[in-house]
Amino acid sequence: MDHGEDLEPPYLYPEYRSTVLRAPSRRLVQLDPEWFHRLPGPAFGRVPVDPGDADLTRRHRGEPLGERIIISGRVLDEDGRPVRHTLVEVWQANAAGRYLDPSDEHPAPLDPNFTGAGRCLTDGDGRYRFVTVKPGAYPWKNHENAWRPAHVHFSLFGPELGSRLVTQMYFPGDPLHRADPILSSIPDPRGRRRLIADFDFDLTVPEWALGYRWDIVLRGRAATPRET
Amino acid sequence: MTRRRPTPSQTVGPFFGMALPFAGGPDAVPSQARGAIRIEGRVLDGAGTPVPDALLEAWSGDQFARSRTDPEGAFHFALRKPDGSRGSAPHFELTVFARGLLRHLATRVYFPDEAEANAADAALRRVPAARRHTLVARRDGAVLVFDVRLQGEDETVFFAI
Numbered sequence: 318m319d320h321g322e323d324l325e326p327p328y329l330y331p332e333y334r335s336t337v338l339r340a341p342s343r344r345l346v347q348l349d350p351e352w353f354h355r356l357p358g359p360a361f362g363r364v365p366v367d368p369g370d371a372d373l374t375r376r377h378r379g380e381p382l383g384e385r386i387i388i389s390g391r392v393l394d395e396d397g398r399p400v401r402h403t404l405v406e407v408w409q410a411n412a413a414g415r416y417l418d419p420s421d422e423h424p425a426p427l428d429p430n431f432t433g434a435g436r437c438l439t440d441g442d443g444r445y446r447f448v449t450v451k452p453g454a455y456p457w458k459n460h461e462n463a464w465r466p467a468h469v470h471f472s473l474f475g476p477e478l479g480s481r482l483v484t485q486m487y488f489p490g491d492p493l494h495r496a497d498p499i500l501s502s503i504p505d506p507r508g509r510r511r512l513i514a515d516f517d518f519d520l521t522v523p524e525w526a527l528g529y530r531w532d533i534v535l536r537g538r539a540a541t542p543r544e545t
Numbered sequence: 546m547t548r549r550r551p552t553p554s555q556t557v558g559p560f561f562g563m564a565l566p567f568a569g570g571p572d573a574v575p576s577q578a579r580g581a582i583r584i585e586g587r588v589l590d591g592a593g594t595p596v597p598d599a600l601l602e603a604w605s606g607d608q609f610a611r612s613r614t615d616p617e618g619a620f621h622f623a624l625r626k627p628d629g630s631r632g633s634a635p636h637f638e639l640t641v642f643a644r645g646l647l648r649h650l651a652t653r654v655y656f657p658d659e660a661e662a663n664a665a666d667a668a669l670r671r672v673p674a675a676r677r678h679t680l681v682a683r684r685d686g687a688v689l690v691f692d693v694r695l696q697g698e699d700e701t702v703f704f705a706i
Contacts, residue, residue: 324553326647335556335645338591339695343676345705348668353651353704356638359604364567364611395549408564416560420598434564470558472565479706483642483649485555499555502647508553536551 324508332498334459354479354537361404361474364436371437373407373449374430381431383412383450385526388486388514391443392473392533399443400480400535406472407435407447414453414467423455448526454493466493466500475535486531487513554649557642559598562613566600571612573603576623584654584682584689587618588641591696595619599643601693603654605636626656634662634669636680641693650703654691655681668704676702 328340374380388407392400410416410433413425417432431450439445452467468485475481487494494500494513503509511534520528557565574581584603588596595618603610605627612620629635634655641650655663663669669677679701682689694701 324550326553326555328646328648330647333556333645333647336647337645338594339596339643339645341650341700341703342591342696343700343702345703346672347705348671352633352668354706357606359602359609359638360607361609363570363573363609393549395551397547397549406564408561410560416563418560418562420562421560432563470555470561470564472557478638478651481640481649482552482554483557484552485558499647503553508550511550511552512555533552534549 323505324503324511326502327504330498330502332460333502350479354477356478358474358477358480364404364406366404366436366438368437370435371445371447373409373433373435373447375448376432377430379430381411381428381450383428383431383453385448386451387446387448387520387522387526387528388469388531389444389446389520389528390514390530390532392439392445392475392535393443394475394480394535395538399439399441400473400475401439401441401443403439403476404472404474405437405439405445407449407469409433409449409452409469410455410467412450412453414455425453425455451488451527454491459498464493464496466491466497471533473533473535475537477537480535480537482533482535484533485512488529489513489516554647556644556647557600557649559644561600566611566613571610571621572623573608573610574623574625578623580625581623582626582689583621583623583687584637584691585619585621586691586693588614588620588643588693589618589695590645593697596643596695599641599693601642602640603637605638608637629659629662632665632667634659634666636666639691639693641695643695646695648706650695651706652693652701652703653680654689656689657681657684672702676700
């Protein structure tokens with residue numbers, strides 16, 4: 318089955334140094350889709366989701382510093398059908414480019430009003446919506462003068478084992494995209510483009526927050542073709 | 546109907562600690578519950594070095610558990626042993642996410658006390674015989690041990706996603 322391999326990054330991409338000792342070197346074993354990809358995916362109901370979790374700016378007593386933004390879009394399957402009531406988890410650096418994670422050693426300030434983690438379930442139309450602040454770019458030690466472009470991490474489940482996706486959303490017009498080995502690991506420019514959100518005036522709330530639209534397509538198709 | 550191409554994958558990165566782990570995540574069933582099985586293991590890279598920033602998810606049917614590795618690369622789960630069926634030995638699906646994995650990895654955990662069912666398992670039979678042992682946990686007292694070797698000698702078998 319053609320899953321659009323050229324839009325996916327390879328496991329081994331030496332420009333991203335951490336792949337060198339972590340990418341599998343043996344051939345992956347193919348299983349029949351009905352044994353594997355079409356298995357019902359994990360019941361993620363154990364992951365607690367509170368409606369307030371979708372607003373990353375209201376998790377503390379004060380508001381975080383930074384440019385307030387809205388990120389929203391639809392989660393679809395390969396036939397364009399909405400993936401309803403599925404878990405979406407996001408995490409990101411703060412506006413200064415620092416993660417709360419204790420392993421982040423970048424000497425930029427933490428924000429006491431920002432954790433940088435959110436969750437929601439898609440609605441009946443497959444739509445998600447997060448309110449947050451725009452994350453900052455940050456240096457990493459992959460190569461000399463290496464900087465990650467601003468990005469938000471996304472984790473999605475979908476209905477099947479094969480639809481599980483962890484990826485990153487980038488912001489339009491960022492000059493760091495071309496020099497980033499993680500984004501550049503995707504061989505086809507159309508694939509890279511798929512990870513860049515669109516600025517959207519319709520999502521933008523006047524006097525309050527800029528809007529970015531980003532739709533996500535999970536692997537998998539409806540079992541029964543729709544007759545229209 | 547136009548077929549849409551799936552959104553590409555990117556690495557989970559090293560900084561998911563405040564987002565993805567959740568309280569009780571490794572225990573799909575209470576670890577003291579009757580029938581609960583404790584599975585322990587380590588994630589190792591191609592140099593045999595522990596991977597301290599991996600996230601693993603185990604699931605089977607309605608059971609779902611999530612565990613991140615500790616500084617020694619160790620993870621653990623508490624799960625109920627799933628039932629097998631004709632041509633399918635009892636097993637868990639296991640997915641591995643980590644910095645340096647641009648796409649996640651998928652493998653399976655089979656049980657050491659199911660030699661007959663494992664020999665008849667359709668998925669295991671797709672795996673070269675010399676590598677099948679990497680998918681079968683080993684018993685160590687009351688615990689099942691399953692190490693994930695990302696690369697190199699005795700590399701764990703991973704399935705194409």
